[in-house]
Amino acid sequence: MAGDESEIALSKRDLREVTAFAAACAEVVLEVFEADRPDDSRPRDAVGAAWEFARGGERGKALRDTAWAALRAAKSADTAAAREAARAAMSAAGAAYLHPLAKATQVKHILGAGAHAAAAAELVAGHDPDVAAEHVGRAVRRATPVVVEVLKRFPAAPGGGGRVGELMRMLDAELRSLDLPE
Incomplete structure (x- = not known):
């Protein structure tokens, strides 16, 4: 679609706000990974690097490297919950x-x-969907008006992605439904 290729204005402040939101969301489940792999700091390092960028640091190789390292940590985890964390x-x-870029796939950077x-x-809660819904609700409350406004510049979250995709679409819908002051 031609509309998918249009460019969206994003400031460094926008990126920092989105990254702070994402770091706050991830931070609350770090202990899930650390219970599985107590000697592996890669996910905590990735969240720390995200916070550093959000607070004014540079967006460079070190930040990218911590993201890739956290992905490798996910692959080494013994439990599905630790992998998701x-x-x-x-x-x-x-x-x-x-x-x-005005692509639905970019929403994963905001809500992933x-x-x-x-x-x-x-x-962790034995596949209890109410626990996931509570986490989504907390994420909604954590989102700043800037995060919501940035999200609304993009198309809705894409289909697919299994349970994580469902949760992303739930979070997306709830954030888009917020009526924030202009």
């Missing part, structure tokens, strides 16, 4: 790389950490 951390560091964190919590 590490993916939340990877998504937090990756949020800084939101591209200004929240969706993976909700999935991790759901798995």
